[in-house]
Amino acid sequence: MYKLMLATRYFFKRRINLLAMAAIALCVFIVVVVMSVMIGLVSDFKEKNHSYSGDCVIHSDSLVGFAYYEDFVSELEGEKFACGVSPVIDGFGLMRRPGYEDNIGLQIRGVDPVKHSAATGFGDTLYYHKDNPEKAFENIYEPNLPGSVIGVSIIYKSGSFGEYDHFPVPRDLKFEITCFPLNAKGGLARGGADPTSTKVFVNSDDTHSGLVKVDGGMIYLPFDEAQSMFEMGWPIKRINSIHIKFSKGVSADEGMAKVAAMWAKHVERNKDKTYANLFDNVSVEDWFRYRREIIAPMEKEQTMLTILFAMLGIITVFVIFVVFYMIIGHKTRDIGIMRSIGVSSWSVVSIFLLFAGMVGVVGSAIGASAGCSFLVKINDMEDWLFENYEWQLWNREIYAIGEIPHDIEFNVIAVIVACAIGAALLGAFVPAVQAGFKRPVEVLQVNQV
Amino acid sequence: MILKGVDLHKSYKMGQTKLEVLRGLDVSISEGEFVAIVGASGSGKSTLLHLLGALDKPNQGRVEFRGKALSSFGSGQLNGFRNKTVGFVFQFYHLLDELNILENTLLPAMAGSNSFGWVSRRKTAKESAILLLERMGLGGRLKHKAYQLSGGERQRVAIARALINDPELLLADEPTGNLDSETGNGILEALEEFHLAGQTIVMVTHDSRIADRADRVIRLVDGKIE
């Protein structure tokens, strides 16, 4: 009873508590905002990679690819657990606009737009054919030439907030694509003076995946065109990867296990065929492993930032600790008084823990709610800053994000708040225990801090 | 014999030198007695009183309360002893600034009862606190904070706080040391009244006139009783 009364009195009487509360609130605020944005950025990035890859990818490490895929694709298509299966040609080439001199290097991907949209988020990244991806490669300019879907930032300049102003129809552009086809042994498929294979494609749509390397360095071609350009259709049909999406309700582990088992069987069945050695380079991976080289640096960055923030967190904890140490250090006389009238050591400690808990709870509640409101308004604020001062937090030419992530993760906030309150309690606990367990006279005589 | 100190030694170490304050001091206090402790400044009067009130431990020797050594008390018993058995008035008052004088006075009563006990006890405790403060001449200032009072007023609050739990022993360290003689006399009269009602009092004082009014005077010289 008196414990609560004393704790409340300490809470309301002393102005330094406001400072302590402000310190806690500020720290909680900063950590909540930065953590939320950072977690948002990383999970957004992962989600985009997931969408780009599908759930599962069977792929060859070699540009030569692998053969005997057709039975396997149709076998997979017959399975209930897979709702999208897309064989894909992957390669590299040069792109030149006819009439211009300069070439740029591109990643080339040959897909069936319908199958690929079923297996990955490809269809949703299109601008003109979102709703009818089957027409993604139909160009309106030259019916005789094949269409192509090019990364959006190759042909458009992005606006200040990562948006692209499209024309009502695809721009009238032609791309001359040149590549070096390989034969099934890994040698150049074309001997002679010119080992390259060149073809002109017409712009029929563009893809905006949110991944810088895709949007700025990739062109999708019709599957058959790509296969023949890379000479992967003869003497045996080859591809580089199969992208698979699992049906709703099928867990990733379950789906992966099934695909892996089916693939092992398929390899076994075909092991005596001529090009069976190409299977050696093939692995079955989930999207995360498939994209790990891309995701890993981002995750490293996140780890780095987490470490930095852990350090900031330690400093924060220490600051809060020191504040309470000082507040209670100045109150050791009170502890001596309480002890001399028969208050037990633990009761003294609990009074100061109550007090610190109040400061911690109120301070972190203020900080957390300020952080949440800030996150809710963060994009408006960024817009406002840009409109009035041409200043942008994240330059969208560098960061492939639309708006700043502002999802409020309650468990993250709970952890942050718990740490802040914990720090306050610890900061109060140490000096309270130190003074609370001495003989009353010692505490009364000696000024602790 | 309510309280007894046997062969009390107390010394303070300060670096290399050892300051021996009490050197084998024996003292006993009978029930209902009014004992005055006198001695030069620095002779160890406060130190002795702290030992008797279980606020500090002797280096050697023991303090017995009704024949039982304080050193044999557990921490719970010790807290109970400080809370209920002894009322201690410090030389430097030692009130809590955050509480008003009524709350300061009530603190030992609150600390001595759990939340449920306090609910039933609150009313009577409050009444006796007000009564005590009125007798100390502070009836009109119950809501004032400790830091708003003068030294003498604080001393009187400290006495009221010491008496709130009806202790068997009142240990007072120069309760009139900082007061003018008139106020000092007032406090002394109040204490004498309590004494007449049966209160055992041990009081440290510099003032020989006050010591004259005690039943017995203990003189501290060289860490022993003269």
Ligand SMILES: Nc1ncnc2c1ncn2[C@@H]1O[C@H](COP(=O)(O)OP(=O)(O)OP(=O)(O)O)[C@@H](O)[C@H]1O
């Ligand atoms: N914690 C301590 N550490 C070191 N020396 C101490 C400590 N407490 C008291 N002393 C010393 O012990 C001696 C006795 O102190 P004490 O307070 O008992 O004296 P006193 O008789 O009450 O004096 P006064 O009349 O001035 O109040 C003094 O010399 C003092 O300096």
Ligand SMILES: [Mg+2]
């Ligand atoms: Mg003294």
